[in-house]
Each structure stands twice: as C-alpha cells, then as structure tokens.
Amino acid sequence: MKLPETGWTRDQIFTALAELRAGDLPTEGGAAFAYVYDSGERAASELAAExxxxxxxxxxxxxxxxxxxxxxxxxxxxxxxxxxxxxxxxxxxxxxxxxxxxxxxxxxxxxxxxxxxxxxxxxxxxxxxxxxxxxxxxxxxxxxxxxxxxxxxxxxxxxxxxxxxxxxxxxxxxxxxxxxxxxxxxxxxxxxxxxxxxxxxxxxxxxxxxxxxxxxxxxxxxxxxxxxxxxxxxxxxxxxxxxxxxxxxxxxxxxxxxxxxxxxxxxxxxxxxxxxxxxxxxxxxxxxxxxxxxxxxLRAIGDQGYLDLAQRTLDATRAIIGGLREIEGLRVLGEPEMSLVAFTGASPEFPLFALADAMKLRGWLVQPQFSGFGSPANLHLTISAAHLAVKDRFLADLRAAVAEVQTSPPDPGMALLLQAAAALDFSNMSEETFMQALALAGVQGGRLPDKMAAINGLLDALPAPAREAAIVAFVNDLYTHA
Structure with missing residues (x-):
C-alpha cells in the first residue's frame, strides 16, 4: 500500500471501510454459528463501544x-x-x-x-x-x-x-x-x-x-x-x-x-x-x-441480565439439538453441556462438506471440523442468545439443504481429487508442491473457491502434519502486500 499524497476525507475513509466490511461475515442477526457471539442486544454493544x-x-x-x-x-x-x-x-x-x-x-x-x-x-x-x-x-x-x-x-x-x-x-x-x-x-x-x-x-x-x-x-x-x-x-x-x-x-x-x-x-x-x-x-x-x-x-447487563441471556442461549441450544436429531441423515455427536454442537452424517457416505456449502448459499455459516482422534468429520455450531429468534428458519433451511445434497449426484471432481491426493508423498513435499496440491481443490493465488467442499474434503483426507503444512503454505501466500 502506498500512502495517499494528501489525507483522505472522513467520508472517503468510511466509504472504503464499509465496502470492505460488506464482504465480511455478519456479526449480528444470528446468521453466523462460528467466530462471533451475538447477544442480540444492540444497546449493550453500543455501550461497550463507547x-x-x-x-x-x-x-x-x-x-x-x-x-x-x-x-x-x-x-x-x-x-x-x-x-x-x-x-x-x-x-x-x-x-x-x-x-x-x-x-x-x-x-x-x-x-x-x-x-x-x-x-x-x-x-x-x-x-x-x-x-x-x-x-x-x-x-x-x-x-x-x-x-x-x-x-x-x-x-x-x-x-x-x-x-x-x-x-x-x-x-x-x-x-x-x-x-x-x-x-x-x-x-x-x-x-x-x-x-x-x-x-x-x-x-x-x-x-x-x-x-x-x-x-x-x-x-x-x-x-x-x-x-x-x-x-x-x-x-x-x-x-x-x-x-x-x-x-x-x-x-x-x-x-x-x-x-x-x-x-x-x-x-x-x-x-x-x-x-x-x-x-x-x-x-x-x-x-x-x-x-x-x-x-x-458486566455493570450494564448485571447478573439477572446475563441469566436471561443464558436462558435464551439454553433454549436455542435445546431446540436446535432437538431439531438436528429429527433430521434424517444427521447425527449429533455426544451430549453437549454447552451451547456448542457438533453433528455429522448418519453414514460415512453423507456429503457433509457439501452441506456446509449449501447452508452458506442460504446465508448461514456453519464450521467444518475435520476427522481425527476418534471424532468423525463434522459441522460445528456455536449457539448464542441471538440464535433463539432464528432457530426455526435455520432448521428449515438445514432440512432443505440436507435433502438437496442427498439427492444431488456425487461430485466426480472430488473422487479424482482424493485419488490424486492419495498418490502424493506428503512426508517429503516442498511448499511449491503443496500449493499445487491445493490448486487441485481450486485454491490459487491466495483465493478460496466459492464452494469449499473440495478443499475441505482434501484437507480431511490428509494426515494432520500434512494438513498443517498445507494450511501454512496457503496462509503464507494469502497474507501479502497489496
């Protein structure tokens, strides 16, 4: 980045920032089930900002x-x-x-x-x-x-x-x-x-x-x-x-x-x-x-306020877990005591990562987690108080997305990608070769594809050390000067 010859105006700065922010994950409204914690209380957020x-x-x-x-x-x-x-x-x-x-x-x-x-x-x-x-x-x-x-x-x-x-x-x-x-x-x-x-x-x-x-x-x-x-x-x-x-x-x-x-x-x-x-x-x-x-x-919300927020979070969690268990083809992992839920396909053939893409197209962010250490690949939900208001819409969209991915034909590119990955020697691979492997999944020039099922399938298939090396190679390429 080169500094402007003369300083920008306030309007120029905030217009540019708003344009950048428009492509980010929404932090309010309950669309995100990862990375953000939304109380649904705008007044509290504004007080904290002050x-x-x-x-x-x-x-x-x-x-x-x-x-x-x-x-x-x-x-x-x-x-x-x-x-x-x-x-x-x-x-x-x-x-x-x-x-x-x-x-x-x-x-x-x-x-x-x-x-x-x-x-x-x-x-x-x-x-x-x-x-x-x-x-x-x-x-x-x-x-x-x-x-x-x-x-x-x-x-x-x-x-x-x-x-x-x-x-x-x-x-x-x-x-x-x-x-x-x-x-x-x-x-x-x-x-x-x-x-x-x-x-x-x-x-x-x-x-x-x-x-x-x-x-x-x-x-x-x-x-x-x-x-x-x-x-x-x-x-x-x-x-x-x-x-x-x-x-x-x-x-x-x-x-x-x-x-x-x-x-x-x-x-x-x-x-x-x-x-x-x-x-x-x-x-x-x-x-x-x-x-x-x-x-x-802490002062503004107080003990009763946090108890009320916890009640909304608990109600949303129980409703979503109950809804997940009623959707044919899905399985909740464990018995969560927190408002954190992991669910996977009822069978190993379930197109789990395609489901994450299908939910993203419907406006929801769910977080893929890869298999290992006794846990199968799954999708993760971080549930907060704001999700109580949108739980029914989320579950309806999830039911539709499950039906969609179950009836869609298998992705032939995924099978070829995993076959190619199986032939690679990840124990002795250069960073350049890692980037070439990621390119097979559509990752090029530090940019991710719109649909992540292929790259998530590739990463899930890799042993943990190779997965770490692949992600390091990608992120090292992603963060560069403009």
Missing part, C-alpha cells in the same frame, strides 16, 4: 500512570474469581484472549516447576485430544513437551485412565476443558483433580468458552458438572469475556488459586538501560479499551 473508545488511548503497561485500569482490572478479576469458585485468596489477570490466558497457564507451570522441581529438564504437559489448539501453541512457544491423551469415543470427554498412564516424573501440568470447543462437553474435572493432588501437579481448566456461561446454565437447572476452583486439585481456570459475556474481542482472564501461584506468570527485566519492565501478562503495552468495555458490560 467505553472502549473512552479508554482506547490508555496504556495498561504502567498501573501507576493509569490507576483507573488497575481499579477496573481488580474489579473484573474479582468478579471472575467469585464466578469461578475462587476463595478470598484467588488472584488473576486480565488478558487479550484465551490464547494468552492459556499461554500464561503453561508459563506459570514451567516457572513453578523450575522453582519446586529443578531436576526436571524436559518438562511435559498432558493435554487431551479435545483440548484447544492454543495449548499446543503454548507448548510449542514455551518449550514444554505436549503429551496428548485419548478421549472416550462416545462421550468425547477426556479419558482419566489415559491421563493417569501418561504421567511421568517430567510431568508439570495437567489440563482439561470446560467445555471442549469441538463437542461442547465438560471433561471429568473432579477425577483429574484427584490425579493432580495425588501427584502434586498443577491443573489448569480451560474454561475460555464455557467458564462464563456454564454457571448460569447450572442455575437454570441444566446438569453441569463441577469444573472450577471449588474442585479440589484445580489450580487455575481461564475464562473469556468476549464470548458469552458478549464483550468486544480482546477480553479474557486467568484466575489462580492464590497470588503465590500467579507470581510465576509474571516477567520482569532490569537488565537494560531503560526503565525496569514488569509484565503481569504476555503483553507490555496494551490498550485499556477491551478492559473498560468488559467492565462496562
């Missing part, structure tokens, strides 16, 4: 310069600690999102082990196959060996026996989900907590997507297993506000059992010529906007 703008220029780097941010963070974390079953000694930090919160959980475990178990030189963390990829990312960034464990193939919950068998003298951290993203189920937290106590290990519960909503579901009568800091053995829990608290993106928290544990997540540096750096979280400079927006929404 609070965000008010603190946009403030910097959370130094609480002595911006004491307002210190006050806001203490109040938001205080709410989170109480909400997540923490006692008076619980302590935490506001972060930019679930990935940063999980990164800090792993960093804390690594530093705790360095202090309390200095003999461990090759630390390991145990991660069920359904745990969020951000835990894999944290292990990769922080030099901790990730030890994956099996899940129950029916319930899709973590297998406690497999976790117990994976514990070694090098283990520093156990992890579990409340709930898992892929299937919306809560792992057996109490049983894993007992393992943590028995082996004197830290145990982090990833409640990024479920930590806020599940306590409200429990109050509404839903069967929600105990998962938070009240469970013996749990030493930390993460929770996102930009999911079911409906705050703007960039709002999460990690809460520890006590301050002594939180100390291990912090970083300080006096070994340079500038000011002494102290960072409680990964970021140094950070806008106060997301924090102020989250604080404002």
């Amino acid at each position: 609070a965000f703008r008010l603190f946009l220029g403030s910097n959370g780097l130094d609480p002595t310069a911006f004491p307002s941010l210190l006050r806001l963070e203490n109040e938001v974390v205080g709410f989170a600690a109480a909400h997540l079953g923490g006692g008076l000694e619980a302590a935490g930090s506001f972060t930019s999102g679930g990935t940063e919160s999980l990164m800090l959980a792993v960093k804390t475990a690594r530093e705790w082990a360095r202090e309390h178990r200095p003999h461990i030189t090759a630390p390991e963390m145990i991660v069920p196959a359904t745990a969020h990829a951000a835990l894999h990312k944290a292990a990769h960034y922080l030099g901790v060996t990730l030890v994956p464990t099996a899940i129950d193939p029916i319930s899709f919950r973590a297998d406690v026996a497999a976790i117990a068998a994976a514990i070694t003298p090098n283990t520093i951290l156990l992890t579990a989900s409340a709930s898992s993203y892929a299937h919306g189920v809560v792992d057996p937290i109490a049983e894993i907590g007992q393992l943590a106590l028995r082996h004197e290990l830290l145990f982090h519960v990833d409640g990024c997507i479920g930590g806020f909503l599940l306590p409200y579901f429990r109050r509404l009568g839903a069967q929600v297993p105990a998962f938070d800091l009240s469970v013996p053995g749990v030493t930390s829990v993460s929770m996102d506000f930009h999911k079911y608290a409906y705050a703007p993106k960039g709002a999460s928290v990690i809460v520890y059992r006590d301050k002594a544990l939180r100390r291990h997540q912090m970083y300080a540096c006096a070994g340079w010529t500038g000011y002494t750096v102290i960072n409680p979280t990964v970021q140094s400079t950070k806008s106060g906007g997301p924090l102020a927006a989250a604080w404002a929404l």
Whole structure:
C-alpha cells in the first residue's frame, strides 16, 4: 500500500471501510454459528463501544500512570474469581484472549516447576485430544513437551485412565476443558483433580468458552458438572469475556488459586538501560479499551441480565439439538453441556462438506471440523442468545439443504481429487508442491473457491502434519502486500 499524497476525507475513509466490511461475515442477526457471539442486544454493544473508545488511548503497561485500569482490572478479576469458585485468596489477570490466558497457564507451570522441581529438564504437559489448539501453541512457544491423551469415543470427554498412564516424573501440568470447543462437553474435572493432588501437579481448566456461561446454565437447572476452583486439585481456570459475556474481542482472564501461584506468570527485566519492565501478562503495552468495555458490560447487563441471556442461549441450544436429531441423515455427536454442537452424517457416505456449502448459499455459516482422534468429520455450531429468534428458519433451511445434497449426484471432481491426493508423498513435499496440491481443490493465488467442499474434503483426507503444512503454505501466500 502506498500512502495517499494528501489525507483522505472522513467520508472517503468510511466509504472504503464499509465496502470492505460488506464482504465480511455478519456479526449480528444470528446468521453466523462460528467466530462471533451475538447477544442480540444492540444497546449493550453500543455501550461497550463507547467505553472502549473512552479508554482506547490508555496504556495498561504502567498501573501507576493509569490507576483507573488497575481499579477496573481488580474489579473484573474479582468478579471472575467469585464466578469461578475462587476463595478470598484467588488472584488473576486480565488478558487479550484465551490464547494468552492459556499461554500464561503453561508459563506459570514451567516457572513453578523450575522453582519446586529443578531436576526436571524436559518438562511435559498432558493435554487431551479435545483440548484447544492454543495449548499446543503454548507448548510449542514455551518449550514444554505436549503429551496428548485419548478421549472416550462416545462421550468425547477426556479419558482419566489415559491421563493417569501418561504421567511421568517430567510431568508439570495437567489440563482439561470446560467445555471442549469441538463437542461442547465438560471433561471429568473432579477425577483429574484427584490425579493432580495425588501427584502434586498443577491443573489448569480451560474454561475460555464455557467458564462464563456454564454457571448460569447450572442455575437454570441444566446438569453441569463441577469444573472450577471449588474442585479440589484445580489450580487455575481461564475464562473469556468476549464470548458469552458478549464483550468486544480482546477480553479474557486467568484466575489462580492464590497470588503465590500467579507470581510465576509474571516477567520482569532490569537488565537494560531503560526503565525496569514488569509484565503481569504476555503483553507490555496494551490498550485499556477491551478492559473498560468488559467492565462496562458486566455493570450494564448485571447478573439477572446475563441469566436471561443464558436462558435464551439454553433454549436455542435445546431446540436446535432437538431439531438436528429429527433430521434424517444427521447425527449429533455426544451430549453437549454447552451451547456448542457438533453433528455429522448418519453414514460415512453423507456429503457433509457439501452441506456446509449449501447452508452458506442460504446465508448461514456453519464450521467444518475435520476427522481425527476418534471424532468423525463434522459441522460445528456455536449457539448464542441471538440464535433463539432464528432457530426455526435455520432448521428449515438445514432440512432443505440436507435433502438437496442427498439427492444431488456425487461430485466426480472430488473422487479424482482424493485419488490424486492419495498418490502424493506428503512426508517429503516442498511448499511449491503443496500449493499445487491445493490448486487441485481450486485454491490459487491466495483465493478460496466459492464452494469449499473440495478443499475441505482434501484437507480431511490428509494426515494432520500434512494438513498443517498445507494450511501454512496457503496462509503464507494469502497474507501479502497489496
């Protein structure tokens, strides 16, 4: 991009931005079942935006310069600690999102082990196959060996026996989900907590997507297993506000059992010529906007307001799961405790990825998830309060789309594509060859085809390492200067 010789007018700028935004996923109205969380309350969104703008220029780097941010963070974390079953000694930090919160959980475990178990030189963390990829990312960034464990193939919950068998003298951290993203189920937290106590290990519960909503579901009568800091053995829990608290993106928290544990997540540096750096979280400079927006929404919506939003979300989830189970040809995976639902075809021959394309043509975004680790390929729905108003239309369109793809002739190109992919050696392939393989599915010049069934079928057929390499090649080609 080249800067304009003279600055654009406000109208020029916002006209251009509106044109770009027109091609994006809609964030309101209930059309999206992935990536966005829609309360359906425009006034709340506008209030959060105002609070965000008010603190946009403030910097959370130094609480002595911006004491307002210190006050806001203490109040938001205080709410989170109480909400997540923490006692008076619980302590935490506001972060930019679930990935940063999980990164800090792993960093804390690594530093705790360095202090309390200095003999461990090759630390390991145990991660069920359904745990969020951000835990894999944290292990990769922080030099901790990730030890994956099996899940129950029916319930899709973590297998406690497999976790117990994976514990070694090098283990520093156990992890579990409340709930898992892929299937919306809560792992057996109490049983894993007992393992943590028995082996004197830290145990982090990833409640990024479920930590806020599940306590409200429990109050509404839903069967929600105990998962938070009240469970013996749990030493930390993460929770996102930009999911079911409906705050703007960039709002999460990690809460520890006590301050002594939180100390291990912090970083300080006096070994340079500038000011002494102290960072409680990964970021140094950070806008106060997301924090102020989250604080404002918690105050504005209040406990009863969030309980009402949770009721709408629970009603929508139950209606959609019930509707899915009535559609011949589809099968719901597991028994979701959260408002996250995965469904697949009743037979392996069902054209699942074509169904995602058919729903997209009808104006709905459903998220494909690939097969592996005991879970078949499926389509994923993230259900929020706004979906209650559109659930009947969604289910009607889904029934029509299922009938359409079941009666459509098989795509001959798909069979040829998978046959060609089977002949490729993905273990020793250059990036250029990966791009050629993606071109077989219609991906060229960093652009995706309108219909994704072919590329999703290709990616699902690849082993996980080859799939990762293919996606890296594509994204590396996608992000380039204009």
